[in-house]
Amino acid sequence: SQQGEEDPQALSIQEGENATMNCSYKTSINNLQWYRQNSGRGLVHLILIRSNEREKHSGRLRVTLDTSKKSSSLLITASRAADTASYFCAVFSEYGNKLVFGAGTILRVKS
Amino acid sequence: ETGVTQTPRHLVMGMTNKKSLKCEQHLGHNAMYWYKQSAKKPLELMFVYSLEERVENNSVPSRFSPECPNSSHLFLHLHTLQPEDSALYLCASSRLSGATNEKLFFGSGTQLSVL
Numbered sequence: 001s002q003q004g005e006e007d008p009q010a011l012s013i014q015e016g017e018n019a020t021m022n023c024s025y026k027t028s029i030n031n032l033q034w035y036r037q038n039s040g041r042g043l044v045h046l047i048l049i050r051s052n053e054r055e056k057h058s059g060r061l062r063v064t065l066d067t068s069k070k071s072s073s074l075l076i077t078a079s080r081a082a083d084t085a086s087y088f089c090a091v092f093s094e095y096g097n098k099l100v101f102g103a104g105t106i107l108r109v110k111s
Numbered sequence: 112e113t114g115v116t117q118t119p120r121h122l123v124m125g126m127t128n129k130k131s132l133k134c135e136q137h138l139g140h141n142a143m144y145w146y147k148q149s150a151k152k153p154l155e156l157m158f159v160y161s162l163e164e165r166v167e168n169n170s171v172p173s174r175f176s177p178e179c180p181n182s183s184h185l186f187l188h189l190h191t192l193q194p195e196d197s198a199l200y201l202c203a204s205s206r207l208s209g210a211t212n213e214k215l216f217f218g219s220g221t222q223l224s225v226l
Contacts, residue, residue: 030211030212031211031212033214035215040199040219040220040222041219041220042113042115042117042201042203042217042218042219042220043154043201043203043215043217044113044217045214045215045216048212048214050212088154092211092212092213098156098159098167098209099213099215100153100156101153101154102153103151103152103153104153
């Protein structure tokens with residue numbers, strides 16, 4: 001399967017701490033995207049990183065991509081209770097024509 | 112708001128019922144999608160429409176029937192569902208279908224329970 005696989009499955013941290021989630025995939029990709037989903041809601045796009053990029057920032061989010069290891073990480077700095085959500089990576093493969101999602105990491109930020 | 116609206120938010124139906132899910136996007140996008148999200152499983156792509164033409168049907172059972180009357184509206188008609196079809200059904204849109212660097216805009220979903 002070319003889908004992304006997130007690690008860990010669940011993460012619980014205190015407010016103010018940093019949260020790191022990892023994603024691994026199996027095929028060559030054009031880009032990798034991260035999405036957030038609050039409980040019972042739809043997914044919201046957070047950030048897209050292209051295959052020729054190594055790092056990207058957006059506010060408190062930092063995404064890295066290592067195409068040699070077929071992996072990506074999402075770092076949320078200075079976490080807040082409002083960051084509590086599920087986070088999904090999705091890959092757009094070189095050969096496919098669709099975005100394929102992983103099973104997600106459930107993040108809980110305790111205040 | 113993401114610009115993609117789904118109704119109803121919740122739906123409970125018996126296995127012999129017929130119901131429809133509705134999705135509307137106000138973003139001027141040309142592609143629309145149906146995804147199924149079951150507990151602890153990755154999102155499953157069900158159908159893709161590009162310019163009102165179905166371009167993807169991921170081996171979905173015929174008890175799910177999509178309809179795309181125009182580029183702003185997408186329906187999922189349901190009939191004789193099974194309890195295992197209970198899930199969150201998500202609609203999404205994007206500017207184009209199959210193009211790289213496209214991001215998806217999702218609705219809030221319809222939580223479906225089949226009794």
